[in-house]
Amino acid sequence: xxxxxxxxxxxxxxxxxxxxxxxxxxxxxxxxxxxxxxxxxxxxxxxxxxxxxxxxxxxxxxxxxxxxxxxxxxxxxxxxxxxxxxxxxxxxxxxxxxxxxxxxxxxxxxxxxxxxxxxxxxxxxxxxxxxxxxxxxxxxxxxxxxxxxxxxxxxxxxxxxxxxxxxxxxxxxxxxxxxxxxxxxxxxxxxxxxxxxxxxxxxxxxxxxxxxxxxxxxxxxxxxxxxxxxxxxxxxxxxxxxxxxxxxxxxxxxxxxxxxxxxxxxxxxxxxxxxxxxxxxxxxxxxxxxxxxxxxxxxxxxxxxxxxxxxxxxxxxxxxxxxxxxxxxxxxxxxxxxxxxxxxxxxxxxxxxxxxxxxxxxxxxxxxxxxxxxxxxxxxxxxxxxxxxxxxxxxxxxxxxxxxxxxxxxxxxxxxxxxxxxxxxxxxxxxxxxxxxxxxxxxxxxxxxxxxxxxxxxx
Ligand SMILES: Cc1ncc(COP(=O)(O)O)c(C=O)c1O
Numbered sequence: 001x002x003x004x005x006x007x008x009x010x011x012x013x014x015x016x017x018x019x020x021x022x023x024x025x026x027x028x029x030x031x032x033x034x035x036x037x038x039x040x041x042x043x044x045x046x047x048x049x050x051x052x053x054x055x056x057x058x059x060x061x062x063x064x065x066x067x068x069x070x071x072x073x074x075x076x077x078x079x080x081x082x083x084x085x086x087x088x089x090x091x092x093x094x095x096x097x098x099x100x101x102x103x104x105x106x107x108x109x110x111x112x113x114x115x116x117x118x119x120x121x122x123x124x125x126x127x128x129x130x131x132x133x134x135x136x137x138x139x140x141x142x143x144x145x146x147x148x149x150x151x152x153x154x155x156x157x158x159x160x161x162x163x164x165x166x167x168x169x170x171x172x173x174x175x176x177x178x179x180x181x182x183x184x185x186x187x188x189x190x191x192x193x194x195x196x197x198x199x200x201x202x203x204x205x206x207x208x209x210x211x212x213x214x215x216x217x218x219x220x221x222x223x224x225x226x227x228x229x230x231x232x233x234x235x236x237x238x239x240x241x242x243x244x245x246x247x248x249x250x251x252x253x254x255x256x257x258x259x260x261x262x263x264x265x266x267x268x269x270x271x272x273x274x275x276x277x278x279x280x281x282x283x284x285x286x287x288x289x290x291x292x293x294x295x296x297x298x299x300x301x302x303x304x305x306x307x308x309x310x311x312x313x314x315x316x317x318x319x320x321x322x323x324x325x326x327x328x329x330x331x332x333x334x335x336x337x338x339x340x341x342x343x344x345x346x347x348x349x350x351x352x353x354x355x356x357x358x359x360x361x362x363x364x365x366x367x368x369x370x371x372x373x374x375x376x377x378x379x380x381x382x383x384x385x386x387x388x389x390x391x392x393x394x395x396x397x398x399x400x401x402x403x404x405x406x407x408x409x410x411x412x413x414x415x416x417x418x419x420x421x422x423x424x425x426x427x428x429x430x431x432x433x434x435x436x437x438x439x440x441x442x443x444x445x446x447x448x449x450x451x452x453x454x455x456x457x458x459x
Pocket of ligand 1: 185216254265
């Protein structure tokens, strides 16, 4: 697999600190074996998340200087409106400070206590906000989405038949709506086809349900659609984006991903004045005045520019190429991963790499800690540690797969960095049977993976 060269050159660099294995062991013990509690300077290659960790372009940095910091009606707000309305073709666009802020505004306004939200798969913060709003999140991904060993073009798709059956079984009055996450982060950054979106739209129309798009990685999804869905092979990414968003009623977006900003988010409402008013009523107390929504004017400016840059085809080919390069190295070394790779990184199937660790001891987390000890690489669990306990029964929940996610920040790491990652994983594989599982020493009630304390369980 040939590495696709960067379609940019580097103008600013940030030095990295090299550490020894002893340094890293002490650091992870201080962090209670939770990567989120590490000091970033103790990390060499940070693949914990692709969220807010990208490198902005010189145009975005120039935009930062042009940011208008007026409290209301800032020039930068109108720049963002031009850019976002043009791209998504939604009547109302609301800036917020990040994706979960959009969720906090939207879900309480649209959920009656005890109602279900159904999804191709909820991301953890979305799941958390549905729960906090009194709702019950249900994941209904297509069966191939969870079969990590076999290839499918659109593993992020919803299982529409299962959604229909769920609505029929529980009664439409008990369903608050449908959420389509594009790309589907939790099953490996896997894309959703426009064909699947159309089927879900049809289902929503049949039952009069609201369809929300969780659009954090809309640009990577559009690129996959162009590459894999025959109808769109000659379409522009802008056209694919418009076509996709025309199928939703509302979107929430963490702009920290595909809009390549360090902070920011959006809510969009296609065409529903009542919905807009409900959203505005929550934005002002939670996020601030409508024209800044928790962001500085300079952030609005960088976001307006990033929305366009993130949809550039040569950039997206290189970006997805980085994941494909890493996956090709893993394939040579016999490391199991979600195949094909997603847009924002590679999801190692830790359940298969570490079969001696039961799901209650978090194989995905165990592998992440081992990669840190091996080479200072920070990754994270997308498995049973990420699943909070069932809000109704209080019981631990088994994730559909035990992944270790290697998320690749945008425009940050080089081919040589990716080779360090591949070499480290190959070394861990050599001693896989000695890798310990983990148990929880302390955990909060919601979103536990961020702050839980863990300890190794003797092998
Ligand atoms: C699909 C998806 N939705 C929502 C979010 C939440 O966004 P934020 O981290 O900006 O709050 C994320 C973040 O990773 C995500 O991947």
